Every structure is written in C-alpha cells, then in structure tokens.
Amino acid sequence: MFVDNLTELQSLESWSTRKTTAICVNVIEETHDVKTFQFKTEQAQLFHFKPGQFIGIQVTIDGERHNRSYTIASSPTRPHVLELTVKLDPAGSVSPWLHQNIKVGSSLELRGPAGRFNCMDIKSNKVLLISAGSGITPVMSMARFWCDQSADKDIHFVNWSRSVQDIIFRRELALLDHQHANFNLEVVCTKPGLTENWLGRRGRLNKNLLLDIVPDLHERTIFCCGPEGFMEQLKTCLQQLDFDMSQYHDETFDPGGKKKSKLAAEKVEAQKMRDEKPDGPFNLTFKKTGKTVIVEADEILLERIEAEGIAIESACRAGNCGCCQVKKLSGDTNTVNEIGLHSERKQENFILTCTTRLESDVELDI
Numbered sequence: 001m002f003v004d005n006l007t008e009l010q011s012l013e014s015w016s017t018r019k020t021t022a023i024c025v026n027v028i029e030e031t032h033d034v035k036t037f038q039f040k041t042e043q044a045q046l047f048h049f050k051p052g053q054f055i056g057i058q059v060t061i062d063g064e065r066h067n068r069s070y071t072i073a074s075s076p077t078r079p080h081v082l083e084l085t086v087k088l089d090p091a092g093s094v095s096p097w098l099h100q101n102i103k104v105g106s107s108l109e110l111r112g113p114a115g116r117f118n119c120m121d122i123k124s125n126k127v128l129l130i131s132a133g134s135g136i137t138p139v140m141s142m143a144r145f146w147c148d149q150s151a152d153k154d155i156h157f158v159n160w161s162r163s164v165q166d167i168i169f170r171r172e173l174a175l176l177d178h179q180h181a182n183f184n185l186e187v188v189c190t191k192p193g194l195t196e197n198w199l200g201r202r203g204r205l206n207k208n209l210l211l212d213i214v215p216d217l218h219e220r221t222i223f224c225c226g227p228e229g230f231m232e233q234l235k236t237c238l239q240q241l242d243f244d245m246s247q248y249h250d251e252t253f254d255p256g257g258k259k260k261s262k263l264a265a266e267k268v269e270a271q272k273m274r275d276e277k278p279d280g281p282f283n284l285t286f287k288k289t290g291k292t293v294i295v296e297a298d299e300i301l302l303e304r305i306e307a308e309g310i311a312i313e314s315a316c317r318a319g320n321c322g323c324c325q326v327k328k329l330s331g332d333t334n335t336v337n338e339i340g341l342h343s344e345r346k347q348e349n350f351i352l353t354c355t356t357r358l359e360s361d362v363e364l365d366i
C-alpha cells in the first residue's frame with residue numbers, strides 16, 4: 001500500500017470506479033461524534049473524482065445489507081488517500097456501525113464516485129461555500145482542492161455549527177483562512193453554550209445575517225450542503241434577497257448518508273412493494289446479447305444484471321445518483337426511489353436498476 005520510489009509513484013493507476021475494496025489506514029476523531037476514515041486500496045492506486053462527489057458503500061449488519069452514500073471529504077489533489085467523514089447518527093444503523101467497526105485494517109466496499117454537485121462541472125471564479133453540520137464534507141473537498149492548487153478563485157466559506165465542540169475541521173479551516181488570502185472563513189455557532197468562550201458569530205441563518213457575512217453574495221456561485229431544513233431556510237433567504245437561483249447548487253444528505261426527504265417514503269413504498277408484489281418469476285431479456293434469464297419478483301434488477309456479468313455503473317445503490325440507469329424497452333417495473341433520474345430520461349423510459357424490481361416480463365436496452 002505504501003509507495004516509496006519514484007518509478008512506482010509515477011506508474012500508479014487510477015482506482016476502479018465500479019467497485020473497489022478499500023482498506024482503512026487511519027481514523028481521525030474530528031469532534032465528539034464525527035470521525036474521518038482514511039482509506040487506501042490494497043495495491044496502491046490513485047483516487048480520482050470531482051470535488052463534491054460521493055461514493056456508495058455497502059455494509060452487512062446482522063445479515064441485512066445496507067447501501068449508503070457518503071460525500072468524499074478529501075481532495076483529488078491528494079489522490080493517494082480517500083477520506084469519508086461520518087457523523088454518528090444514534091438513531092441510524094450504518095453510521096453507528098461504521099463508528100464502531102471501521103478501524104485501521106478494516107475493509108469497505110466502495111462504488112462510484114458519482115454526483116452532479118461538484119466544482120468541476122459547475123465552474124465559477126467567485127464562490128460561496130455554505131455548510132451546516134456534517135454537510136461540510138463536499139464543500140471542504142472543494143476548498144481543499146482549490147487551496148491545494150492556489151487556484152485563482154475568490155472563496156468565501158461559511159459554516160454553521162451547533163456549538164464550538166461541533167465544528168468539524170475547525171483547525172484546518174482556520175489554517176486555510178490564515179494561509180490563503182483569497183479564502184475567507186466565517187463560522188457561525190447557533191448554540192455556543194454559556195461556558196464556551198466563543199467570540200465568533202452566533203445565531204440561526206437569516207437573510208440579514210447572511211448579507212452581513214457575505215455582502216457581495218449576489219456576485220457569487222453558491223455551493224451548499226446541510227440538513228434539509230437548513231437548505232430550505234437558505235433558499236428562502238436567497239429568494240427574499242432576489243438572488244439568481246441559477247447560481248445556487250446544493251446537496252442534501254442526512255448523517256446516515258441517505259437522502260432524508262425520501263427515507264420515510266422509501267420505507268412505505270418498500271413495504272407496499274413487498275405486500276403487493278406480483279408473483280413472478282419473469283423473463284428478463286437483454287437486447288444486445290439476446291439472452292433471456294428468469295428473474296424472481298423480489299430480485300433487485302441491478303444485482304441481477306451484475307450477476308449476469310453485464311457491465312453497469314453504480315454508486316449509491318439507493319436511487320440517488322442516477323449511475324445505474326438503463327433504458328427499458330418493454331414491460332412493467334416498480335421503482336422505489338428515482339430521485340437520481342432526470343425527468344427527461346424518465347420520459348425516454350430509462351429506469352434506475354438499483355431500486356427497481358420486475359412486475360412483468362421486461363426487455364432492457366443493454
């Protein structure tokens with residue numbers, strides 16, 4: 001895993017973006033409930049991705065498989081190690097498992113990267129990075145990426161944290177602020193606590209505070225990540241300030257790594273699918289090879305495609321990223337979550353295979 005000669009260093013390959021087994025090489029306690037896990041591949045490889053993107057992980061807990069998406073916190077300018085910064089959600093299942101079980105030497109299966117929320121596809125020279133809580137990870141990746149390259153960008157970074165103890169990457173942010181003249185940092189604590197000697201700003205997000213912190217926000221492209229309530233509040237503020245929303249980009253993940261707004265609906269839908277699923281089995285035909293296989297009604301389409309050895313992209317495996325889409329030529333299917341599928345693609349009959357089961361014989365354009 002460790003490279004210490006130039007020839008080897010220069011010949012390192014990029015990681016597989018389909019499925020990679022990564023080994024944990026370090027665990028950093030960022031705050032009382034946030035840990036950063038650093039990963040490498042078994043044979044040294046380079047992690048290439050776009051800052052802001054996420055990867056999918058799959059873990060098995062008590063015999064049940066769980067798929068989650070976590071934004072990559074590290075920067076592709078330091079490609080030897082991939083970092084996932086995970087906040088413990090005591091009510092969740094995956095983040096407590098990661099906090100408890102991922103130690104130096106543990107392995108984890110990664111898929112991806114994926115995600116349109118990134119600073120390579122969305123370009124701007126004057127940016128405002130806004131984050132709340134553990135939503136800091138994608139914008140931290142962007143900040144690291146630009147600062148590592150001394151990029152000619154005007155960067156304003158505003159982070160909302162609950163208390164001083166909850167500020168993730170606090171020392172590194174202060175260092176970036178100190179070392180880069182084009183990087184301006186503002187940390188706001190909503191509840192600093194009486195015993196905390198916090199001299200910075202405090203209070204909840206509102207339009208006056210926002211404008212006070214970033215008077216030139218109308219000239220900036222905004223990248224925001226945080227809890228859903230925070231992002232809704234920010235959008236309301238921006239609309240009240242007549243901000244051009246075409247310059248606003250966001251990403252929402254809950255601490256458990258799933259799109260929060262979809263969680264409850266997904267569970268209900270999944271149960272509905274189990275209750276109402278047609279009997280099956282069904283014929284699944286792959287147009288390009290002409291092969292037809294028998295598929296049970298409860299099989300996840302993506303897993304079956306993979307089992308047949310057909311190359312298909314995947315990352316989140318939860319309907320969020322859109323990686324696993326294929327065109328359906330005929331038949332009925334049931335998809336639990338398709339937030340990652342653009343409406344135009346839906347109209348063209350594309351489906352997300354990671355959240356889809358068959359309800360009749362189906363033909364796919366692969």
Ligand code: FES
Pocket residue numbers: 313314315316317318319320321322323324325340352353354355
């Ligand atoms: S793998 Fe992300 S939507 Fe299917």
